[in-house]
Amino acid sequence: MEIVVVLVIALILFGPNKLPELARSVGSAIGEFKIAQKAAEFDLSDIEKYSKEQNEKKKADAKALDNKIKAMAAEAGxxxxxxxxxxxxxxxxxxxxxxxxxxxxxxxxxxxxxxxxxxxxxxxxxxxxxxxxxxxxxxxx
Structure with a gap:
């Protein structure tokens, strides 16, 4: 019922000639919004993945540094x-x-x-x- 009321008001405001054009532009805007939303979600997942990789790399570097320090200590007696x-x-x-x-x-x-x-x-x-x-x-x- 409410949708019918909204469609009647849109028909009165924009007229029968402009209504299909308006529907196309709203549909394309919604499609672009969905594409942008998916791209943002992928970017966020990429950022999270990159962040995890960097954390793992930092941990590996710290462990390698610790091993080098231990080797130096052993060489020093x-x-x-x-x-x-x-x-x-x-x-x-x-x-x-x-x-x-x-x-x-x-x-x-x-x-x-x-x-x-x-x-x-x-x-x-x-x-x-x-x-x-x-x-x-x-x-x-």
């Missing part, structure tokens, strides 16, 4: 069992600091040895004389 990656990083950096201090001490001791092994002026003159004699012999050959 630290037992990685039962320790968080953050703790292992701190332990590795502390070990590196202590080892670099030991290396610096060894280098400074080597430098001391080098200063002890410096030649006296007489030894330097003899060495210079020997080098010039050998250079002269090579030039004659």
């Amino acid at each position: 630290i037992d990685p069992e039962g320790k968080k990656p953050e703790e292992l990083l701190v332990m590795i950096s502390e070990k590196m600091k202590t080892e670099s201090i030991a290396v610096e001490k060894n280098e400074s001791e080597s430098e001391k040895e080098m200063t002890v092994k410096r030649l006296s002026p007489e030894e330097l003159a003899d060495l210079n004389k020997t080098c010039t004699e050998k250079a002269g012999e090579k030039a004659q050959v």
